[in-house]
Each structure stands twice: as C-alpha cells, then as structure tokens.
Amino acid sequence: MRxxxxxxxxSVLLVCMIGWLLVVGRSLILPFVIALIVWYMINSLAHVFAHIPLGRWRLPRLVSFSLALLTIFFASTVVLDIVTVNLTQLALDAPTYQRRLEELFTQASTQLHLNDPIELKDLLPDSIVPRMVTAGASLVTTLAGSASLVFIYVLFLVLEQSTFDRKFERLFPSPERAEAAFAMRAEINRSIMHYFSIKTAVSVATGVLTSLVLIAIGLPYAALFGFIAFLLNYIPTIGSLIGVIFPSLLAVVYYDTLGPFIAIATGLGLIQFTIGNLVEPRLMGSNLNLSGLVIMLSLAFWGAIWGVVGMVLCVPLTVMIVIVCARFEGSRPIAILLSQTGEVGGLSGKTGTTG
Structure with missing residues (x-):
C-alpha cells in the first residue's frame, strides 16, 4: 500500500509539473483557452436566441447559432476598433499628460515649501505615462495578432462539436461511469454559465455607466475607460479598484481644478460599490461556494501564470477544480478546503451543492 x-x-510534483507546463506553453495554450471561451459564449448565446419566444415558433438551431456567431464577431470588431482608436489618440497625448503631471508635482513641492522638491521620477520610472500607454497598445496588438489563430481554433471547435458527446461517452468502460462523467460536465457547465452570464451582465452595466459618467463630466477616452472597467470587472476584488483609479488619475492631469477629479472618483466609486456589493451578490447568490481567501490566492496564482487572462479566468477555473475534486474520494479534501462552507456535494455519480 502506498x-x-x-x-x-x-501530488506536489504533479502540480509543479503542470504549473511549469502552463508557464512554458503559455503562447500556445492561451489562444486555445481564449478560443474555448469564445466557443462557449457562442453556444450560450445561441441557446438564449433559441429560447426567445416568437409566438408558437422558436428559432431553428442553425439560425440561432449563426446569429450568435455574427453577434459576437460584430461586437468584438466594434470594441477592438474603438479601443484601438482611443489608445492611438492617448499615445499621442501621453507626453502632454506627463508634463502636466510633472508640473503638479512641482506646484505641490512649492506649496509645501520643500527644500528638495518632489519629482515624478523619484516615485515612478522615467516616461511612465507613455510607457503605460505603449504597453496597453502592445496588448491590443498582441490580441489582434493572435485573433487569426483564435479564429482557426473556434472554427474547428464549431465543426467538431457534434462529435464531442460521442467521443466523450466512449472514453469510459461502462455506461454508469459515462453517466457520472456527463453529470459532472453538466454541473460544471451550469456553474460556469451562471457565473459568466451574471458577470458579463454586470460588467456591461459597469462599463456603460462608467462611460456615461465620463461623457457627462467631459473626460476624454470615455469609451476606452468604459471598456477597461468592463474587462477589469471580471478580476475579483482589485479589478473594480483599478477601474476607478485610471480615469481619476487622468482627471487630475486633464483639468486645472480638483472638482472633476472628485466627481469622477465619487461617481465611479459609487457605481463599483453598488454593483459589486449590492447587485452582483444578490444575483450571484452562493452558487459558487468559494472561499474569499481561495479567490485571492487563485487570483495571484493564475495572474502569475497567464497575466490578465489568468486573472479573468481564476474564478471559473477554481470552480471547475472544486467540482471535479469533489467527485472523487482521494481529492475530496481539496474541494472541501477550497469551498466556502465545506459542503461540496456527493461523490461521483451523485448530485449535490454546486461548487
């Protein structure tokens, strides 16, 4: 007996090896992971379109799937164009904003009567603003460059998805094990669909409200900051904070008074607090059953491995780990430790609390 x-x-060696492979194969794995997300979104949206009531009729699967595909393609194209235009303009204006930031440091040092004036380079690296904008532009360029590979992956996933169930069933030696595996997959799908549908809805609301507030106050790049708020809302805890900091800092260097800065920081803070602490918990409920400490640790872990994409995916990936571990006796303690309440349902073949 072992x-x-x-x-x-x-077990530790296996985890270390998997982590090493995820880091080393990042350039190959990430496009496929993004393709899986896009493919999953297409199927989820097609499911929604197929259940839209049209009297006695429902949209055929082919029509609903085609509409979902066109919707996601159109939305992605529009968002990418808006972000690219805004980042290009921000890159041109970045030196001006950096000079303005340096002037503010000089004014603050003068008002405080400091013998050794505070300079921007004392706190931040040289040319920090242009370098941050360049990094953002580089990220968009990288995403656009990998779009063709992601598209190819999505195309093959769409073409072969009709055979997935048959292949999956034949992986198991008995119908009972296949049934238990299908039940586990259905539970994973329910949890992830529940998470992504609600998270996407509240993220869209956050992005739209952020853009409207910035447009009302007159801050430039409102659409860009709205998209950033939408994207960062997927990152637990710290995402909403960063979504408020970026436009607030621009308001400091863009306006001559602190009034707009206070209005933007207050308005965006109220939006993030209301949606993140009142609306989203009510909609999300306790379905995820994840410990807060585990969410923060998974955020750091997946962020270190896959960067921003890992931070966005940290919650659904952890949910999958909890559900799968809860179905096997050997790994069940892991699921209990990762959960919030310790209730993780039954073993393989049984149903229970969603992870």
Missing amino acids: SPLLTATL
Missing part, C-alpha cells in the same frame, strides 16, 4: 507521504510528494 504511503501517504509518497502520495503527497507525487
């Missing part, structure tokens, strides 16, 4: 120490050692 000793517990040997089992634990082998």
Whole structure:
C-alpha cells in the first residue's frame, strides 16, 4: 500500500509539473483557452436566441447559432476598433499628460515649501505615462495578432462539436461511469454559465455607466475607460479598484481644478460599490461556494501564470477544480478546503451543492 507521504510528494510534483507546463506553453495554450471561451459564449448565446419566444415558433438551431456567431464577431470588431482608436489618440497625448503631471508635482513641492522638491521620477520610472500607454497598445496588438489563430481554433471547435458527446461517452468502460462523467460536465457547465452570464451582465452595466459618467463630466477616452472597467470587472476584488483609479488619475492631469477629479472618483466609486456589493451578490447568490481567501490566492496564482487572462479566468477555473475534486474520494479534501462552507456535494455519480 502506498504511503501517504509518497502520495503527497507525487501530488506536489504533479502540480509543479503542470504549473511549469502552463508557464512554458503559455503562447500556445492561451489562444486555445481564449478560443474555448469564445466557443462557449457562442453556444450560450445561441441557446438564449433559441429560447426567445416568437409566438408558437422558436428559432431553428442553425439560425440561432449563426446569429450568435455574427453577434459576437460584430461586437468584438466594434470594441477592438474603438479601443484601438482611443489608445492611438492617448499615445499621442501621453507626453502632454506627463508634463502636466510633472508640473503638479512641482506646484505641490512649492506649496509645501520643500527644500528638495518632489519629482515624478523619484516615485515612478522615467516616461511612465507613455510607457503605460505603449504597453496597453502592445496588448491590443498582441490580441489582434493572435485573433487569426483564435479564429482557426473556434472554427474547428464549431465543426467538431457534434462529435464531442460521442467521443466523450466512449472514453469510459461502462455506461454508469459515462453517466457520472456527463453529470459532472453538466454541473460544471451550469456553474460556469451562471457565473459568466451574471458577470458579463454586470460588467456591461459597469462599463456603460462608467462611460456615461465620463461623457457627462467631459473626460476624454470615455469609451476606452468604459471598456477597461468592463474587462477589469471580471478580476475579483482589485479589478473594480483599478477601474476607478485610471480615469481619476487622468482627471487630475486633464483639468486645472480638483472638482472633476472628485466627481469622477465619487461617481465611479459609487457605481463599483453598488454593483459589486449590492447587485452582483444578490444575483450571484452562493452558487459558487468559494472561499474569499481561495479567490485571492487563485487570483495571484493564475495572474502569475497567464497575466490578465489568468486573472479573468481564476474564478471559473477554481470552480471547475472544486467540482471535479469533489467527485472523487482521494481529492475530496481539496474541494472541501477550497469551498466556502465545506459542503461540496456527493461523490461521483451523485448530485449535490454546486461548487
């Protein structure tokens, strides 16, 4: 009989090897992961279109799937164009904003009567504003460059998805095990669909409200900051904070008074607080059953491996781990530790609390 120490050692080595492979194969794995997300969104949206009431009729699957595909393609194209235009203009204006920021540091040092004036380079690296904008533009360029590879992956996933169930069933030696595996997959799908549908809805609301507030106050790049708020809202805890900081800092250097800065910081803070602490928890409920500490640790872990994409995916990936681990006796303690309440449902073949 294998000793517990040997089992634990082998488990740690397996986790380390998987982590190393995820880091080394990042350039290959990430486009495929993004393609899986897009493919999942297409199917989810097609499911929504197929259930739209049209009297006695419902849209055929082919029509609803085509509408979902066109909707996501059109939305992605429009958003990418808006972000690219705004980033290009921001890159041109970045040196001006940096000079304005340096002037503010000089004024503050003068008003405080400091013998050694505070300079921007003392706190931040040289040319920090242009470099941040360049980094953002580089990220968009990288995403656009990998779009063709993502499109190819999505195309093959769409073409082969009709055979997935048949292949999946034949992986198992008995119908009972296949049934348990299908039940586990259905539970994972329910949890992830629940998470992404609500998270996407509240993220869209956050992005739209952010853009409207910035347009009303007159801050430029409102559409860009709205998209940033939408994207960052997927990142637990710190995403909403960063979504408020970026436009607030621009308001400091763009306006001559602190009034717009206070209005933007207050308005965006209220939006993030209301949606993040009142609306989203009520809609999300306790369906995810994840510990807050586990969410923060998974945020750091996946962020270190896959950057921003890992931060966005940290919650659904952890949900999948909890659900799968809860279905096997050997890995069930892991699911209990990762959960919030310790209730993770039954073993394989049984149903229980959603992870």
